Amino acid sequence: MAVVQELLNISTRGQGTTEVTREVARIVERSGLRTGTVTVFCQHTSCSLVIMENADPSARRDLEGWLDRLVPPDDPHFTHTYEGPDDMPSHIKMSLTRTSEVVAFGDGELLLGTWQGIFLWEHRTAAHRRRLVVTVVGE
Amino acid sequence: MAVVQELLNISTRGQGTTEVTREVARIVERSGLRTGTVTVFCQHTSCSLVIMENADPSARRDLEGWLDRLVPPDDPHFTHTYEGPDDMPSHIKMSLTRTSEVVAFGDGELLLGTWQGIFLWEHRTAAHRRRLVVTVVGE
Amino acid sequence: MAVVQELLNISTRGQGTTEVTREVARIVERSGLRTGTVTVFCQHTSCSLVIMENADPSARRDLEGWLDRLVPPDDPHFTHTYEGPDDMPSHIKMSLTRTSEVVAFGDGELLLGTWQGIFLWEHRTAAHRRRLVVTVVGE
Numbered sequence: 001m002a003v004v005q006e007l008l009n010i011s012t013r014g015q016g017t018t019e020v021t022r023e024v025a026r027i028v029e030r031s032g033l034r035t036g037t038v039t040v041f042c043q044h045t046s047c048s049l050v051i052m053e054n055a056d057p058s059a060r061r062d063l064e065g066w067l068d069r070l071v072p073p074d075d076p077h078f079t080h081t082y083e084g085p086d087d088m089p090s091h092i093k094m095s096l097t098r099t100s101e102v103v104a105f106g107d108g109e110l111l112l113g114t115w116q117g118i119f120l121w122e123h124r125t126a127a128h129r130r131r132l133v134v135t136v137v138g139e
Numbered sequence: 140m141a142v143v144q145e146l147l148n149i150s151t152r153g154q155g156t157t158e159v160t161r162e163v164a165r166i167v168e169r170s171g172l173r174t175g176t177v178t179v180f181c182q183h184t185s186c187s188l189v190i191m192e193n194a195d196p197s198a199r200r201d202l203e204g205w206l207d208r209l210v211p212p213d214d215p216h217f218t219h220t221y222e223g224p225d226d227m228p229s230h231i232k233m234s235l236t237r238t239s240e241v242v243a244f245g246d247g248e249l250l251l252g253t254w255q256g257i258f259l260w261e262h263r264t265a266a267h268r269r270r271l272v273v274t275v276v277g278e
Numbered sequence: 279m280a281v282v283q284e285l286l287n288i289s290t291r292g293q294g295t296t297e298v299t300r301e302v303a304r305i306v307e308r309s310g311l312r313t314g315t316v317t318v319f320c321q322h323t324s325c326s327l328v329i330m331e332n333a334d335p336s337a338r339r340d341l342e343g344w345l346d347r348l349v350p351p352d353d354p355h356f357t358h359t360y361e362g363p364d365d366m367p368s369h370i371k372m373s374l375t376r377t378s379e380v381v382a383f384g385d386g387e388l389l390l391g392t393w394q395g396i397f398l399w400e401h402r403t404a405a406h407r408r409r410l411v412v413t414v415v416g417e
Contacts, residue, residue: 001140001279003314003416005384036142037178037274039315041382043391045331051238053184053230058219062227063234065216070209070348077343080336088340091331095341099329099394100380102239104180104272106144111272113182116238133382133389135315137276137415138142140279175281176317176413190377192323192369197358201366202373204355209348241378243319243411245283250411252321255377276415277281 001139004031008040008132012122015086017052017060020132021117024103025110027134034108036138040118041100043131046090047122048097054117064121067093090123097121105138140278143170147179147271151186151261154225156199159271160256163242164249166273173247175277179257180239182270185229186261187236193256203260206232229262236260244277279417282309286318286410290325290400293364295338298410299395302381303388305412312386314416318396319378321409324368325400326375332395342399345371368401375399383416 006027012018020040028038042049053059071092073085080088101118104111112118120130145166151157159179167177181188192198210231212224219227240257243250251257259269284305290296298318306316320327331337349370351363358366379396382389390396398408 005313035144039380045393050234059230062217062219066231078340080340091337092344095328102178102241102380104274115184135382174283189373198369201356201358205370241317241380243413254323
């Protein structure tokens with residue numbers, strides 16, 4: 001048994017999903033571990049993680065559009081607005097999705113389903129540099 | 140320290156929750172490990188996991204009904220619809236719940252609360268065969 | 279590699295978020311482990327966990343208010359109501375947030391982002407005693 005940890009820096013272009021599956025898979029490969037779990041941890045409260053269909057981009061666009069309508073930026077109840085109208089919706093969208101995703105791996109490969117990809121979901125309007133901590137535990 | 144991994148095949152009957160607590164507990168028992176965490180990972184993007192009350196089925200029915208009303212199948216904004224009107228709502232419901240659940244165990248037993256059960260939540264209308272990867276890490 | 283497990287008892291004052299970051303960090307310190315993941319597992323179905331901004335309390339208040347409006351207690355569709363009008367909304371809010379949070383640690387310290395705190399989110403109106411199981415896995 002061993003643990004291997006790496007940082008992953010991701011540049012986002014503002015609202016939307018960025019696939020990080022390949023980067024996570026490479027960290028598992030480099031660890032040399034064969035069986036276990038890899039935890040992707042997002043160090044932010046205005047972006048989040050989701051495992052989503054990675055074949056047809058329309059599925060992610062529809063998901064993003066639906067969440068935008070559920071959490072509109074102009075909600076008059078918001079008081080935490082000093083970073084702009086996308087500040088509070090970003091925190092809410094993060095809370096409704098995930099800060100960490102734990103993915104199983106076997107034979108040294110991620111055990112994702114056929115259509116699954118790991119995505120960083122930027123909720124802010126502006127581009128950001130984001131940090132993920134990837135921790136591989138296994139043998 | 141050791142890691143033990145097993146696949147779990149679950150048949151669903153269409154929309155609704157199927158309890159998998161006993162199956163996960165048996166995998167922990169078979170592992171022979173006494174203390175650690177067990178990660179249940181769902182290999183799909185149109186069903187998900189949730190840990191929910193397992194005593195009174197009305198709690199799960201109300202939860203399912205509420206989510207159905209939040210994400211109705213006839214949303215005119217959806218473009219990703221070629222698998223039918225339940226396609227896009229399934230992805231959204233999955234994103235709002237969980238792809239993996241990590242449960243602690245001690246003395247070889249799941250440390251669930253009195254009313255907690257682990258459920259696979261099928262979001263598609265049709266019956267499906269679903270795969271979960273269960274990874275036990277501990278000593 | 280080793281695993282260390284501790285229980286954390288938290289008293290809540292009814293609806294709202296209680297920060298547990300320091301308590302989790304201390305368990306990681308006491309474990310003596312340097313690199314790995316710590317899993318916080320909530321043993322209840324009417325409260326949950328979330329990693330949220332811990333600097334400005336207005337962000338958490340806005341998040342709580344938004345979720346209250348999304349899941350109002352007087353929804354006439356609810357049938358699971360024998361514990362009161364906050365019973366079913368508590369289960370729904372729990373399902374939309376998290377039962378477990380997995381946080382990376384390195385050099386013996388939680389690798390949280392600058393603004394991240396770990397919170398227990400009480401969804402019931404009344405004060406409760408809640409139990410979290412904290413499991414540290416690493417080396």
